[in-house]
Amino acid sequence: METEIIRIEQGREGFTEAEEEALLRAGRIIKEGGLVAFPTETVYGLGGDALNPGSSRKIYAAKGRPSDNPLIVHICRFKDIYAIARRVPEAAVKLAEAFWPGPLTMILPRSERVPLETTGGLDTVAVRLPSHPVARKLIECGGGYVAAPSANLSGKPSPTLAKYVIEDMEGRVEAIVDGGEVGIGLESTIVDLTVEPPQILRPGYVTKEKLERLLGQVDTDDPSMSPEGGGAPRAPGMKYRHYAPRGSLMVVEGTPERVAAYVNRQAAFQRAAGEKTGVIATEEMHGQYGADVIKYIGSRDDEESIARNLFAALREFDDENVTIIYSESFSSEGLGQAIMNRLLKAAGHQVIQV
Numbered sequence: 001m002e003t004e005i006i007r008i009e010q011g012r013e014g015f016t017e018a019e020e021e022a023l024l025r026a027g028r029i030i031k032e033g034g035l036v037a038f039p040t041e042t043v044y045g046l047g048g049d050a051l052n053p054g055s056s057r058k059i060y061a062a063k064g065r066p067s068d069n070p071l072i073v074h075i076c077r078f079k080d081i082y083a084i085a086r087r088v089p090e091a092a093v094k095l096a097e098a099f100w101p102g103p104l105t106m107i108l109p110r111s112e113r114v115p116l117e118t119t120g121g122l123d124t125v126a127v128r129l130p131s132h133p134v135a136r137k138l139i140e141c142g143g144g145y146v147a148a149p150s151a152n153l154s155g156k157p158s159p160t161l162a163k164y165v166i167e168d169m170e171g172r173v174e175a176i177v178d179g180g181e182v183g184i185g186l187e188s189t190i191v192d193l194t195v196e197p198p199q200i201l202r203p204g205y206v207t208k209e210k211l212e213r214l215l216g217q218v219d220t221d222d223p224s225m226s227p228e229g230g231g232a233p234r235a236p237g238m239k240y241r242h243y244a245p246r247g248s249l250m251v252v253e254g255t256p257e258r259v260a261a262y263v264n265r266q267a268a269f270q271r272a273a274g275e276k277t278g279v280i281a282t283e284e285m286h287g288q289y290g291a292d293v294i295k296y297i298g299s300r301d302d303e304e305s306i307a308r309n310l311f312a313a314l315r316e317f318d319d320e321n322v323t324i325i326y327s328e329s330f331s332s333e334g335l336g337q338a339i340m341n342r343l344l345k346a347a348g349h350q351v352i353q354v
Ligand code: TXA
Pocket: 040, 042, 043, 044, 045, 046, 069, 070, 071, 072, 105, 107, 119, 122, 124, 125, 126, 128, 148, 149, 150, 151, 186, 187, 188, 189, 190, 201, 234, 235, 236, 237, 238
């Protein structure tokens, strides 16, 4: 299949006439059962009509994703939540007022209108109202209910730039909307409101602390955070190996001096054995590492920068054929919880304390 690439430059300050036209065309593709990848404020999504079972089947096929892994339904107006959720609890209204449009997904009881193909056979549905203007316009033009997983091939890091969507999805979807770099860089927080107390199934930009300020006690679904948690994670997607670069990734924990000493010793040894080595580092450590490829993803205190740059760094190691990667460890407070969740999954929970 020929994939049309649609470039949107003006997205944040309104659209030109040509851009409006292109987004209308992209919306029509979705309405007619095709797939369009598009930017959101978190990561790029791979969109199809959430109410069309055939579209959801196509999404699974394009990603190479197991079909028991449910999709998030994206809407562009709050009131549309009532069409896809059987019941909308008070807590959902409160969260929407505080965090929508934005990087928060809520799990609610599914209405009959949403096919089981979209929810992976579950009787619940995931709903999100994104803030990215391109996403909102496309959802509107696409009929109002757009199922969209992250626009990567299953198992790869979620795309934060259109070039990675093109790499994974060209030839597999009708169109890709290039709206530049995303703002946040990690997928939305998922909170399950069908249980009491509400439960975080995937940490993200909207932190536990922020949710608790509104809702009181909020739990976290543990198995998705650690390999030893026991039991199956309640977000089916969290059980799959994820975000992984092709090279082997290890997180190194300890004081900055010890981490640098360990990484440098190991990297020298691995290079001598013919490996290509890489490091994920904070700005504070500039010049401290000896390895083939070093990615500085932000200052240690600037969690937003670390979140935004992490997935791209993992992809770049693949582009540069790095075979062994070491990463510094980050604080797991606030947004750090989401950062460490993704990093540990990417590393297959290989952590070494030095
Ligand atoms: O930021 C995001 O959420 C991005 C952008 C594109 O919006 N989307 C995204 O979708 O990350 P995806 O499909 O890559 O991840 C969705 C996660 C999966 O782990 C899935 O198992 C979980 O949400 N999920 C979806 N529906 C669910 C449900 N009804 N119950 C529990 N988990 C659900």
